[in-house]
Amino acid sequence: MRVAIVAESFLPNVNGVTNSVLRVLEHLKANGHDALVIAPGARDFEEEIGHYLGFEIVRVPTVRVPLIDSLPIGVPLPSVTSVLREYNPDIIHLASPFVLGGAAAFAARQLRIPAIAIYQTDVAGFSQRYHLAPLATASWEWIKTVHNMCQRTLAPSSMSIDELRDHGINDIFHWARGVDSKRFHPGKRSAALRKSWDPSGAKKIVGFVGRLASEKGVERLAGLSGRSDIQLVIVGDGPEAKYLQEMMPDAIFTGALGGEELATTYASLDLFVHPGEFETFCQAIQEAQASGVPTIGPRAGGPIDLINEGVNGLLLDVVDFKETLPAAAEWILDDSRHSEMCAAAWEGVKDKTWEALCTQLLQHYADVIALSQRIPLTFFGPSAEVAKLPLWVARALGVRARISIEA
The missing domain is CATH 3.40.50.2000 (Glycogen Phosphorylase B;)
Structure with missing residues (x-):
């Protein structure tokens, strides 16, 4: 052909x-x-x-x-x-x-x-x-x-x-x-990388991966900024990078990553958040799930098909995403359910090759x-x-x- x-x-x-x-x-x-x-x-x-x-x-x-x-x-x-x-x-x-x-x-x-x-x-x-x-x-x-x-x-x-x-x-x-379930896998989790983000080892690591542009809505992550119990890690580059760094000065901005470095970063998160409502699919959510990471996304577009609410993550209404994000993150990161949701995230996508x-x-x-x-x-x-x-x-x-x- x-x-x-x-x-x-x-x-x-x-x-x-x-x-x-x-x-x-x-x-x-x-x-x-x-x-x-x-x-x-x-x-x-x-x-x-x-x-x-x-x-x-x-x-x-x-x-x-x-x-x-x-x-x-x-x-x-x-x-x-x-x-x-x-x-x-x-x-x-x-x-x-x-x-x-x-x-x-x-x-x-x-x-x-x-x-x-x-x-x-x-x-x-x-x-x-x-x-x-x-x-x-x-x-x-x-x-x-x-x-x-x-x-x-x-x-x-x-x-x-x-x-x-x-x-x-x-x-x-x-x-x-x-999704490449060999490249993106829970086994790529790195204690050393997590320690570089949070030397105290006491914080939960919440991340985003994607282009830093207006349509991704990354500014909605500001609801998790400035907290003593959460470390934000933002992966990507784009026209809004400087604006977002000023908005969330305590977040770690890694720039664009690829290959094994990206796979290790995904797996080393405790929670992945994608706040943009214009995703027709949202591959980043699927890659996070393949890495054994629960996800939060908007109740719009592709994430609706990828996130099984209460099982591998949560969907939030776009209109008040920023305001409801902290409570949703706390619910998923609670020790009583977090490990079970991590397992469900990986189980749901491991065969989607x-x-x-x-x-x-x-x-x-x-x-x-x-x-x-x-x-x-x-x-x-x-x-x-x-x-x-x-x-x-x-x-x-x-x-x-x-x-x-x-x-």
């Missing part, structure tokens, strides 16, 4: 979208398939790679979105269509499509290649968080157009599936995320390819879909209206 992956984000930028694409590429390689990746280039002076596991990475220019540093955008160029035409994949995998992926969805229709869209980033939610309400409304219109151009949309949680359906998106299937999830994904590929062979796709025509295509995207792709032709 030949798979073209068009990703809104890729290495050296590390986030949930990148992580999922890497796991898919590894599975494709291990099972003898071929792949090509089209992705944004590196920003600033970061080093970018041209290959991964021998698969070619085709780069497009990157621009920043004003006010939203967390969403660098790959600029679609005419070469995107040309690269897809030359590679001639069996299927196009759109990883969290918005601008680059949106353009690729139109290119897929032009080239009569079936496509699957992976819903992963709540762009509309981000827009609201950054007080850009008009952009949020326009975002849903665009997301609907892009996803309905594809033959299937895969969404990671029940909440995201419901939201997509509410906004008129069709052919939605559930596809969650796997990337291998199993990627096997499901390849079945989705096969189903869509088979369907497209039975029901031929159409070329672009003078339709409502073309009318919704932004002029700058149309020019970049070289799209020209034409009469729809059935095979």
